[in-house]
Amino acid sequence: xxxxxxxxxxxxxxxxxxxxxxxxxxxxxxxxxxxxxxxxxxxxxxxxxxxxxxxxxxxxxxxxxxxxxxxxxxxxxxxxxxxxxxxxxxxxxxxxxxxxxxxxxxxxxxxxxxxxxxxxxxxxxxxxxxxxxxxxxxxxxxxxxxxxxxxxxxxxxxxxxxxxxxxxxxxxxxxxxxxxxxxxxxxxxxxxxxxxxxxxxxxxxxxxxxxxxxxxxxxxxxxxxxxxxxxxxxxxxxxxxxxxxxxxxxxxxxxxxxxxxxxxxxxxxxxxxxxxxxxxxxxxxxxxxxxxxxxxxxxxxxxxxxxxxxxxxxxxxxxxxxxxxxxxxxxxxxxxxxxx
Numbered sequence: 001x002x003x004x005x006x007x008x009x010x011x012x013x014x015x016x017x018x019x020x021x022x023x024x025x026x027x028x029x030x031x032x033x034x035x036x037x038x039x040x041x042x043x044x045x046x047x048x049x050x051x052x053x054x055x056x057x058x059x060x061x062x063x064x065x066x067x068x069x070x071x072x073x074x075x076x077x078x079x080x081x082x083x084x085x086x087x088x089x090x091x092x093x094x095x096x097x098x099x100x101x102x103x104x105x106x107x108x109x110x111x112x113x114x115x116x117x118x119x120x121x122x123x124x125x126x127x128x129x130x131x132x133x134x135x136x137x138x139x140x141x142x143x144x145x146x147x148x149x150x151x152x153x154x155x156x157x158x159x160x161x162x163x164x165x166x167x168x169x170x171x172x173x174x175x176x177x178x179x180x181x182x183x184x185x186x187x188x189x190x191x192x193x194x195x196x197x198x199x200x201x202x203x204x205x206x207x208x209x210x211x212x213x214x215x216x217x218x219x220x221x222x223x224x225x226x227x228x229x230x231x232x233x234x235x236x237x238x239x240x241x242x243x244x245x246x247x248x249x250x251x252x253x254x255x256x257x258x259x260x261x262x263x264x265x266x267x268x269x270x271x272x273x274x275x276x277x278x279x280x281x282x283x284x285x286x287x288x289x290x291x292x293x294x295x296x297x298x299x300x301x302x303x304x305x306x307x308x309x310x311x312x313x314x315x316x317x318x319x320x321x322x323x324x325x326x327x328x329x330x331x332x333x334x335x336x337x338x339x340x
Contacts, residue, residue, distance in 0.1 A: 001211070002050055008218045009045035011226055012038055018229040022236060033082045037075045038225055044071035045218075053123075061120040062127040069144055070108065076148060076184075077104055080155045107147050114140040132199040141195045145188040152188075156181030173228050180220045187213040240271035244278065247321065250328040251278045254285035261285050282321045301327035 016038035023032070046052055047068035056064035081097070114136045120126045131137040159177045190213055194202050202210065255262060261284040268274045289297045290304050297303050302324055311323035 002048075004215070004218070005045050005048050008222055009042045009049070011222045012045065013042040015222075015226040015229040016042065018226075018233050022229075022233055033078060034229075037078050037082070038229075040071045040075035040078070041221065041225065044068045044075065047071065057122065060116075061122055062115075062124060065124060065128055066112070066115050069111070073104075073108065073144065073147060073151075076151045076155070080151045104147065104151075107143055111140055111144055114143075130201060131195075138195050138199060142192055145191045145195075148188045149185050152181045152184045156185070173224070173231070176220065176224045176227060180217070180224045183213070183217040183220055187217050237271050240275040243275045243318070243322070244271060247275070247278050247282060247325045250325040251282055253328070254289065255281055258285045258288050261288070279318050279321050282324065286321075286324060 016035050019035045019038065023035075045068070047056065047064045053064040056062075056067060081101075115127070118126070118134050118136045118140075121130075126134060127137055131141075156178055159174050159181065190210065194206060194210065198206060261281045263281075264277060268277065286297075286302060286304075286307075289302060294303070298306075307320055307324045307327060310327055311319040
């Protein structure tokens with residue numbers, strides 16, 4: 001099981017690295033909250049590895065489990081607040097958000113108190129297993145399970161409603177998120193059953209069922225974590241390459257006439273960075289051409305009014321440059337864009 005937990009932690013951390021890689025091309029639109037959430041989830045799994053457990057035991061026995069729970073609880077709370085606000089048709093009121101955060105904070109303080117005031121034994125005994133005769137640890141597990149169920153169910157309801165409004169790949173990703181929520185909610189409910197019915201040691205079949213819940217929930221979590229990050233990176237690269245193909249003829253012609261607009265001696269190998277550079281250089285060159293040689297600009301279909309007319313009705317941030325690139329390639333290339 002230790003190897004499985006390590007692999008899950010590394011895979012989730014890989015998803016976080018992909019999101020970090022995508023921050024640069026996203027610019028101001030880039031969001032750091034998903035990165036923090038994935039890092040916390042990865043830490044919650046890494047803390048359960050034997051080496052991490054041994055390191056935390058030097059501070060306090062079973063402290064690794066407490067750290068793991070705090071990371072996972074913080075991650076799911078952040079996920080609920082972040083995606084709940086992003087996906088909801090009507091975001092919750094400020095008062096409701098503040099009350100929810102206050103309740104979560106009180107529960108976390110209570111969990112820390114219950115842990116610190118209870119006797120612990122190495123390797124999870126007295127905490128993660130065999131906690132009969134320790135009602136505070138039993139209450140600990142019940143409280144954390146109820147908190148997780150509330151957070152995941154809130155997130156699941158929002159994701160399910162948002163999924164009904166989406167199409168294609170976003171609906172699939174939201175469906176995975178709903179699956180993660182359902183599985184974790186069922187698992188936490190099962191935790192309450194185990195704590196209250198078999199505090200000493202569950203029967204073999206119950207132990208097997210617990211492991212199955214943990215594995216399935218972890219696999220769904222990995223899919224829900226890595227899937228959007230990797231798919232977003234692939235789609236971003238494909239879109240950037242498509243833009244480069246459309247902009248290349250105009251970019252080459254303009255930068256040959258106005259080499260001073262280039263601000264890199266060598267083009268970046270990354271498609272997203274390269275297309276951003278091309279858009280900036282095309283924009284600067286077009287303004288120089290329209291100011292210094294308006295007749296040539298009109299002859300090549302690159303007059304400002306003509307470009308704006310071709311880009312009318314398109315809300316894309318690079319609509320002006322893309323319209324100019326199509327006009328430069330000729331009426332046949334510009335027509336579909338103008339109609340669209």
